[in-house]
Amino acid sequence: MKARIHITLKSGVLDPQGKAIQSSLGALGFNGIENVRQGKYIELDISQDDQAKARDQLIQMCEKLLANTVIENYTIDLET
Amino acid sequence: MKARIHITLKSGVLDPQGKAIQSSLGALGFNGIENVRQGKYIELDISQDDQAKARDQLIQMCEKLLANTVIENYTIDLET
Numbered sequence: 001m002k003a004r005i006h007i008t009l010k011s012g013v014l015d016p017q018g019k020a021i022q023s024s025l026g027a028l029g030f031n032g033i034e035n036v037r038q039g040k041y042i043e044l045d046i047s048q049d050d051q052a053k054a055r056d057q058l059i060q061m062c063e064k065l066l067a068n069t070v071i072e073n074y075t076i077d078l079e080t
Numbered sequence: 081m082k083a084r085i086h087i088t089l090k091s092g093v094l095d096p097q098g099k100a101i102q103s104s105l106g107a108l109g110f111n112g113i114e115n116v117r118q119g120k121y122i123e124l125d126i127s128q129d130d131q132a133k134a135r136d137q138l139i140q141m142c143e144k145l146l147a148n149t150v151i152e153n154y155t156i157d158l159e160t
C-alpha cells in the first residue's frame with residue numbers, strides 16, 4: 001500500500017527556508033507571493049493490507065522518527 | 081489563491097535521504113517499509129485570481145528556482 005506523508009511546520013513557528021524562497025522569488029521578479037512555507041513530503045510503500053493497521057503504524061513512524069511534533073504537524077494519506 | 085507544490089526526485093535518481101529514513105525505520109522495528117522517497121512540499125499564496133495565469137507563473141517559479149529539473153519533477157495544485 002502506498003502512503004504519502006506531509007510534514008509541515010506548525011503555524012507560528014518561524015520558517016527561514018520559506019522566507020528565503022519568498023525573498024528569492026521576489027528578487028527574480030515574481031510579485032504577489034506571500035506566506036511561503038516549506039515542508040517535507042515522504043512517499044513509501046507499506047506491506048500492510050489492513051488500512052487501519054497501516055495508518056496506526058504510520059502514525060507511530062511519524063511520532064517516533066519522521067516528525068518533530070513539538071514544532072511540526074503531519075498528515076497521512078493512504079492510497080487504497 | 082493558495083498553491084501547493086510537490087518536488088520529488090525523478091525515478092532512477094538515487095535518494096540518500098529516503099534510504100536513511102528507510103534504514104532508520106527498520107532499526108526502530110518498523111518492518112515491511114519499502115521505496116521510501118523524500119521530496120519537498122511548498123505552500124504559498126499567490127495574488128493572481130486567474131487560475132491559468134497563476135499556474136503559468138508557478139511553472140516559471142518551479143523551472144527557475146524551486147526545482148532542479150535535471151533530477152526533480154514538480155507538481156502544482158491550485159486551491160480554487
